[in-house]
Amino acid sequence: MEMKILVPNQQQSYISLYICSLAFCSHSCSSNLQQIKVAHNFFAKSPAERKNMATSHLPSFPSMAMLFFFCVLLLLLENAAGKTRHYTFNIQYHNVTRLCHTRTILSVNRQFPGPRLVAREGDGVIVKVVNHIAENVTIHWHGVRQLTTGWADGPSYVTQCPIQTNQSYIYNFTITGQRGTLWWHAHISWLRVTIHGPIIILPKRNESYPFEKPLKEVTIMFGEWFNTDPEAIISQALQTGAGPNISDSYTINGLPGLLYNCSSKDTYKLKVKPGKTYLLRLINAALNDELFFSIANHTVTVVEGDAVYVKPFETDKLLITPGQTTNVLLKTKPEFPNASFLMAARPYFTGRGSFDNSTTVGILEYEHPSHHKSSKNLTLLQPTLPSINATGFVANFTRKFRSLANAKFPANVPKTVDKKFFFTVGLGTNPCPKNTTCQGPNNSSKFAASVNNVSFQLPSVAILQAYYFGQSNGVYTTDFPTQPLIPFNYTGTAPNNTNVSNGTRTVVLPFNTSVELVLQDTSILGAESHPLHLHGYNFFVVGQGFGNFNASKDPANFNLVDPMERNTAGVPAGGWLAIRFFADNPGAWFMHCHLDVHTSWGLRMAWIVLDGPQPNQKLQPPPSDLPQC
Numbered sequence: 371m372e373m374k375i376l377v378p379n380q381q382q383s384y385i386s387l388y389i390c391s392l393a394f395c396s397h398s399c400s401s402n403l404q405q406i407k408v409a410h411n412f413f414a415k416s417p418a419e420r421k422n423m424a425t426s427h428l429p430s431f432p433s434m435a436m437l438f439f440f441c442v443l444l445l446l447l448e449n450a451a452g453k454t455r456h457y458t459f460n461i462q463y464h465n466v467t468r469l470c471h472t473r474t475i476l477s478v479n480r481q482f483p484g485p486r487l488v489a490r491e492g493d494g495v496i497v498k499v500v501n502h503i504a505e506n507v508t509i510h511w512h513g514v515r516q517l518t519t520g521w522a523d524g525p526s527y528v529t530q531c532p533i534q535t536n537q538s539y540i541y542n543f544t545i546t547g548q549r550g551t552l553w554w555h556a557h558i559s560w561l562r563v564t565i566h567g568p569i570i571i572l573p574k575r576n577e578s579y580p581f582e583k584p585l586k587e588v589t590i591m592f593g594e595w596f597n598t599d600p601e602a603i604i605s606q607a608l609q610t611g612a613g614p615n616i617s618d619s620y621t622i623n624g625l626p627g628l629l630y631n632c633s634s635k636d637t638y639k640l641k642v643k644p645g646k647t648y649l650l651r652l653i654n655a656a657l658n659d660e661l662f663f664s665i666a667n668h669t670v671t672v673v674e675g676d677a678v679y680v681k682p683f684e685t686d687k688l689l690i691t692p693g694q695t696t697n698v699l700l701k702t703k704p705e706f707p708n709a710s711f712l713m714a715a716r717p718y719f720t721g722r723g724s725f726d727n728s729t730t731v732g733i734l735e736y737e738h739p740s741h742h743k744s745s746k747n748l749t750l751l752q753p754t755l756p757s758i759n760a761t762g763f764v765a766n767f768t769r770k771f772r773s774l775a776n777a778k779f780p781a782n783v784p785k786t787v788d789k790k791f792f793f794t795v796g797l798g799t800n801p802c803p804k805n806t807t808c809q810g811p812n813n814s815s816k817f818a819a820s821v822n823n824v825s826f827q828l829p830s831v832a833i834l835q836a837y838y839f840g841q842s843n844g845v846y847t848t849d850f851p852t853q854p855l856i857p858f859n860y861t862g863t864a865p866n867n868t869n870v871s872n873g874t875r876t877v878v879l880p881f882n883t884s885v886e887l888v889l890q891d892t893s894i895l896g897a898e899s900h901p902l903h904l905h906g907y908n909f910f911v912v913g914q915g916f917g918n919f920n921a922s923k924d925p926a927n928f929n930l931v932d933p934m935e936r937n938t939a940g941v942p943a944g945g946w947l948a949i950r951f952f953a954d955n956p957g958a959w960f961m962h963c964h965l966d967v968h969t970s971w972g973l974r975m976a977w978i979v980l981d982g983p984q985p986n987q988k989l990q991p992p993p994s995d996l997p998q999c
Contacts (some may be wrong), residue, residue: 520957604612825972
């Protein structure tokens with residue numbers, strides 16, 4: 371007899387046990403009616419009573435061994451199968467006041483930052499996004515692999531057309547082989563500045579963290595605040611060709627902190643107990659800035675990056691680029707310290723342009739032993755952060771990230787490579803249109819950015835849709851250069867001609883191709899770090915260095931044993947980054963700098979990965995409610 375009951379997930383194990391007890395009962399109960407009465411009585415009870423009934427209703431029976439095996443198998447199957455999590459995201463306007471400025475922002479469910487999306491590894495996720503605003507919108511689930519579900523990835527005009535006003539779209543995907551911290555955000559123009567929130571992926575049931583269990587888990591999202599409309603800022607910049615205006619503050623969980631004008635009450639506070647361990651889930655949702663972070667007089671242990679466990683290491687300062695997440699363990703002091711501690715974040719910047727050179731802070735407060743004494747008169751200690759352009763610290767810090775590379779969490783880095791690519795990434799220019807005045811470099815051109823000197827132009831229909839239906843003509847080409855067309859001294863004196871080419875050019879990869887990609891920064895209009903994000907994939911950072919990549923010498927030093935696996939990594943200022951991955955996820959996948967100003971200028975491209983031979987290696991058909999352009 372097969373019996374299936376839909377119940378809340380937390381009761382599944384007890385109910386499975388009880389179903390087993392009914393199986394025992396079926397040998398001895400006088401009738402089927404009696405079994406039904408037993409089941410009805412069980413579901414009428416409270417959760418606590420169900421637990422007691424389930425654990426006490428197993429009688430001794432001659433076939434105990436066989437039935438016990440059946441029960442264990444049932445429990446294992448239930449724990450392996452995920453549940454489906456349902457969310458509704460309403461994109462709305464609402465007024466928010468920061469720095470004594472009130473403006474109308476775009477948000478999800480009138481929350482800033484937006485709501486948490488919580489799931490377990492193996493769960494299905496269904497999010498209905500309803501657009502109540504005048505602007506078009508999409509949502510990207512940053513770092514979620516989206517295995518064969520590229521239609522749910524979210525970048526506008528790459529995997530989908532935007533959700534238009536008063537329209538909706540259901541994002542449907544499964545969390546496969548991932549656990550940790552990721553995040554979601556709008557993926558059209560600069561809307562993500564206020565449309566973003568955390569994704570918390572818990573381990574499967576009965577699985578534990580590979581580190582000490584924390585007393586509490588806390589999400590900390592860094593962001594940027596603009597007193598004026600960011601959409602107006604980037605629109606004006608693209609029109610004039612100038613660099614866009616900078617933000618007015620950085621934020622911690624949407625709050626600027628007491629170092630800014632009019633913000634003493636808009637300061638995030640984290641209250642902790644002495645002698646405890648806390649898991650801090652750090653997310654950099656800032657629009658255009660990499661950030662240093664530190665907590666005064668405290669060290670933390672890094673245990674995860676981009677939802678991948680790492681070999682733990684201690685540090686008192688961190689760097690986190692836009693798009694990245696970092697989980698750290700904070701062990702509080704054993705006794706009440708008679709002080710409070712600032713948690714501070716400020717930018718890392720090496721470029722030539724202007725940037726927001728300010729600091730956001732929160733306060734780490736210890737719970738007083740007497741529970742009622744005020745902390746107002748306590749000493750407030752400040753952390754020491756690296757200098758603004760501390761490229762050496764950044765390089766040393768990023769090299770500390772190593773995969774666990776053990777039997778349970780292996781590092782499946784490609785040892786051999788089918789295809790090698792060499793991409794330059796950096797800034798450039800577009801000529802000023804005739805009979806117009808531009809405010810870019812030399813006041814005679816517009817700022818641009820490119821990959822291999824191709825400034826990527828978004829099409830008017832989605833690339834994935836055009837690919838799937840065989841209608842690529844006029845939408846995109848497949849001739850993206852595998853290396854620079856004109857080699858030069860990439861980190862030396864910049865060439866006189868800084869103009870870029872423009873197009874919607876892609877790279878096509880057969881399924882499961884092993885790829886090596888070297889990303890080379892250039893000195894054109896100033897060397898600077900570029901945090902590159904690859905959609906649909908994690909990749910392994912096998913090497914990095916300064917200067918020009920040397921193809922005959924540098925690969926000998928690649929780490930193919932325990933390289934860091936992640937979805938966003940910084941190309942060093944004036945240097946290079948080497949990554950490897952298997953192209954095992956069919957679809958059209960965006961790759962771009964996560965400094966949104968650079969993305970807007972064209973530092974982006976797309977990979978098209980073909981279907982594999984097996985059914986689970988093919989792109990699924992598009993959903994019926996896929997938005998149309």
